[in-house]
Amino acid sequence: MLRDVLKEAGEKVFLLGNEAIARGALEAGIDVYAAYPGTPSSEIGVTLQQACDYLKDRMEYYMEWSVNEKVAFEVAVGASLAGKRGMCGMKHVGVNVAADALFSFSYVGARGGFVCVTADDPFMHSSQNEQDNRWYGKAAKVPVIEPSTVQEAKDYVKLAFEVSEKFNAPVLFRTVTRLNHGSGVVELGEIPEKKLEKVDWEKHPETDVVVPAVARKLKPKVIERLRKLEEYFSKAKEFNWVEGGDGKAGVIASGLSYVYAKEAIKRLGKDIPLLKLSTTHPLPAKLIEDFVSNLDKVAVVEELDPFVELHVKAIAKDYGVEVYGKENGYFPMNYEYSVGVVEEGIAKMLGISPTVNVQEKMEVLQKTMSLAPPRPPVLCPGCPHAATFYAIKKVAGNECLPSDIGCYTLGVNKPFQTVDITICMGASVGVPNGLYRVINNKIVVTAGDSTFFHATIPALANAVYNGAKFVYVVLDNLTTAMTGHQPHPGVSERICGVEKKRILIEDVAKGVGVEFVEVVNPMNLKKMQETLRRALEHDGVAVIVARQPCAILWTRERKRKGVKIRPFEVTEACTLCLRCVSDFTCPAIIYDGEKVWIDEALCAGCGFCVQVCPEKAIKVKKT
Incomplete structure (x- = not known):
């Protein structure tokens, strides 16, 4: 909670990993923080957004929700080049979007401290892949720092800024979901008092303009920077250290895996040497060499790719380890x-038995889980996306239906089955530019409002320019719903006391040359279907903005205004055609094997089910 995040230095509080990172940023005296929300990183920005107003008379900084990760990265770059501390946050796939800026900024180098949080997602809890972003550190030739605990998540942010400024290097701060969303006791440090004061710009074209002639001069300096970082990390005991007893078998563990390894060794009742690594690029080669040279064998514990393992093997082979x-x-x-x-x-x-048979435990867990009724993920009661998908299914269910990343990806599930393709942010519109050239079917694209601004506009312009033909339905619920209702350019919201200007999606679509642009409330089924039919006949790209607030926000707003939410009920006119559960789906509508009924505790009072029922058997519940 924010009140815990903002408590005084010396206090011990229970924080979420992301809250600890935010506190670390505050203690580091950040000047600028920019992010695009992406699980598991979103709460860092949410915390800093909330803290901004509370701290404005004590510690000033600028915070924004950027249109995408590349822009967020570049906002922080701007701060760093002016000598200020800039920080950005994103989930692991967001670094793919920001990579263009990352690789070039590595050559330019940081002036003020620069830290980019990359929140990796092992097991893909909320992601489309399981990439390991330590490779970005190696490829871009920048340092990677990995905390192991919630306390380190806070402390290492400040250290990361110090490393960045000491070596003029952008720093990747790598976390994983279990650390971002785990909680722990954190001892707080001091939040400095400071103003965000503007400075005069100093020109440095010899480093900041990376034309080929400049880049060729900078590359050797980047390599030399890595060499110095490696030497530093080999001696930096605040990041990397050896603990445990003696023996000819040891363990090397990095990031969160260090915590697992330490507990595992304790369970086994062994006192063997353990090397804890928090700087995984460049790896502290001298420290690793000193560690393995006294061993016969070593285990390397790390999540995702064998990144550390490959480097350790290169060192260990010289010692026969x-x-x-x-x-x-x-x-x-x-x-x-x-x-x-x-x-x-x-x-x-070690050639011994573990204290627990993991496979047996997993089998028991699977059997136990199989006893529970299935609980597939569903769209919320009153979700406007459900209404849109129902209309698309009725009008264009057999056509090609690309979609994008968001809660609306659930449209892939029964009974809608209105999502055929999901690749990455923006591909919903990019892929149809190619599909249109090679398939006979018509194409109906769906993507959310935040995604529209994030990555679809270039592809939309491309489609107009190159004469593609498809329908793009923008699922505009007036928020970035999936990650916790962060704002985007399509909504106005006060952040750090400043009202953000709203940019209308329909205006942007018209601005890139789309001729068929219409705004429809998807809860009006007849109107939505009629608009879809006309859009499918349009000779070119057609954009339909399906605009209705997210059901959660809509319900909150009605309650705030004191508007009574009137639930619906199924009357005796029901013939059990089951259209409301076989063609449509709403968590509030329940078929128990004998009858259909509506759970009024879940019902959002949207009334869309009334339009679905062919018997007109659903009515507002009488009070």
Whole structure:
């Protein structure tokens, strides 16, 4: 909670990992923070947005929700180049969007401290892939710092800024879902008192304008910077250290896996040396060499790719040390780790039995889970996307239906089945530029309002310019719903005391040359279907803005205004045609095997089901 995040130095509070990162940013005296919301990183920005108003008379900084991750990265770059501390946050796939700026900024180098949070998502809890962003650090030649605990999540932010300024390097601050969304006790440090004062711009074209001639001069400096960082990290005991006893078998663990490894060793009752790594690029080669040179074998514990393992193998071969990791099957290549999984791998290396049989536990868990009734993810009661998908299914269910990343991706499920393709943010509109050239079917695209601004506008302009033909339905629920209702350019909201200007989606669509642009309330089924039919006949790109507030926000607003939410009920006129559950779906509508009824505690009072029922058997409940 914000009141805990803002407590005084020296106090110990229970914080979410993302809240701890936000507190660390405050203690580091950030000047600018920019982000695009993406789970598991979103709460960092939410916390800093809330704290901005509370701290404005004590510590000033600028915070924004940017239109996408590339822009967020560049906003922070602007702060750094002016000598201020800039920070940005995003989930792991967001770095893909920001990568163009990352690789070039690595050459330019930071002036004021620059930290980019990359929140990786092992097990893909809310993501389309399981990429390991430590490779970005290696490829872009920038340092990567990984905290292991919630306390370190706070403390290492400030250290990351110090590393950035010491070596003029942008820093990737890598976390994982279990750390972002885990909680722990954190001892707070001091939040500095400061104003956000503007400075005079200093020109540095010899480094800041990366034309080829400049870039060629900068590349050797980047390599030398890595060498110095490696030396520094080998001696930086605040990041990397050895603990435990003696022996010829040891463990190297990085990030959150260090916590698992430490507990696993304790369970096994062994006192073996453990090397904790928090700087995974450049790896502290001298420290690793000193560690493995005294061993016969070493286990490398890390989530996702064998990133550290490959580097350790290169060092260990000179000492004849056997490395046990992912590549030889001692630890899983996929998904999240746990203490049990790590214990099993270490025990196997040591030639002993683990205290717990993980496979047996998993089998018991699977059997237990199978007893529970299935609970597929569904759209909320009153969700306008459900209404839109129902209309699309009725009008164009057999056509090609690309979609995008958001809660509306649930349209892939029964009974709607109105999502055929989901690749990445913006591909909903980019892919149809190619599909139109090679398939006979008509194409109906769906993407959310935040996604519209994030990544679809260039593809939309491309479609207009190159004469593609498809229907683009913008699912405009006036918020970034999936990640916690953050604002985007299509809504006005006060952030840090400033009212943000609203940009209308329909105006942008017209601005890039779309001739068929209409705004429809998707809760009006007849109107929505009629508009879809006309759009499908349009010779070119057609944009329909399906605008109705997110059901959660709509309900909150009605309650705030004192408007009574009137639930609906199924009357005796019901013939059990089951259209309301087989063609449409709403969590409030329940078929129990004998009758259909509406749970009034869940009903949002939207009344869309009235339009679905062919018997007109659904009415407002009488009070």
